[in-house]
Amino acid sequence: MIGEVDIYGVLFPPLLIWIGIALLISAVLRRGLAALGLYRFIWHRPLFDLCLLVMLTGLVNFLANHYF
Amino acid sequence: MKPASFIYRFLVTLAAVALASVIGWQLWVYYMESPWTRDGRVRADVVSLAPDVTGPVVQVFVHDNETVQTGEPLFQIDPARFTLALAQAKAALAQAEATVAKAHATMLNAQSNAQRYAALSNNAASAVSRDDATTTAREAQASYAAAQASLAAAQADLGVAELNLDRTTVRATVNGNVTNFSMKPGDYVAAGTPVIAIVDTDSLYVDGYLEETKLRNINVGDKATVELMQGGPPIQGHVAGIAAGIADSERIATSTLLADVNPTFTWVRLAARIPVRIALDKVPEGEKLVAGMTCTVSIQPGPRQNATAATADASP
DSSP states (O other): OOOOEEETTEEEOHHHHHHHHHHHHHHHHHHHHHHHTGGGGOSOHHHHHHHHHHHHHHHHHHHHHHHO | OOOOOHHHHHHHHHHHHHHHHHHHHHHHIIIIISSEEEEEEEEOOEEEEOOSSOEEEEEEOOOTTOEEOTTOEEEEEOOHHHHHHHHHHHHHHHHHHHHHHHHHHHHHHHHHHHHHHHHSOTTTSOHHHHHHHHHHHHHHHHHHHHHHHHHHHHHHHHHHHHHHHHTTEEEOSSSEEEESOOOOTTOEEOTTSOOEEEEEGGGOEEEEEEEGGGGGGOOTTOEEEEEETTOOSOEEEEEEEEOSOOOOTTEEOOTTSSOEEOSOOOSSOOOOEEEEEEEEEEOOTTOOOOTTOEEEEEEEOOSSOOHHHHHHHHOO
């Protein structure tokens, strides 16, 4: 789906919303990873976090386009 | 907890970077290079209907937003003047007919006179009078021809008068919807001045304004999907044509015939948007298309495509 997201009359490209969702998921995921101590397998944490966000954005975008 | 070995940590991070790069690139291709645009418009041909004769409106048969069929009367201009003109033309025709009859009689008389003179002996009629009679006969014949021409003109005038009377009723020329219409009996309309707009509902199409950077992947005949901003099921269509030209906004028309080019050139440039016309193959039942609606147009490039388009197709 390539549509519009309507927020009270202002229409946004959906990518903006997908990034927002990905940001939320990544925040939760980062906390989870930190709690589990999985960051000890990571060399450069901020770089990994950025990659995580990009991957999640891709995933949310893929799911949204196929199932929404 | 003790961190894992450096090589291990580095490789995990590197894998993440690699995966993110691929996904990011796919996203980029999908949003930037695949031929779709949110800048689409539903369009239709609009007929600006003007009356063919001038006069006050006496009757309006349609109201705003009414659906009309080809040939349906829309409004009526006061026919009184044109009825009178028709009567006048009929009278002129009768007069012309009478003139023809008169000219005919004169011609016959002159011809028999000429024949009589020709039959007389040289003693009974002089050569002068014989020539005179012949001339008169020829003149009468010419008058008769002129009268017949006048008759033809009068018949044509009658036709014009009938046409004008007929044109006092203004009819729809297409199937469509009357739009933005406010006419009341008494309004004075002038011939040639448009007074009523009919949106031709048979001609509805979509114009997708695609960036010039995306045109490479688009060919006439490619499948296209149109999604209206209002939602609803997607509408299938195909590319009917690509505009051959758009106005150059950097250049201003001048009265001196010389080009006036805008000297400020922006460092950040925007791709020009080219109208790509999408013919709608099948509009779903109950879908109400209004000319001017915004829609999203995505084009599925056909078999003849380059590598970029193929990547774009494979992306989410």
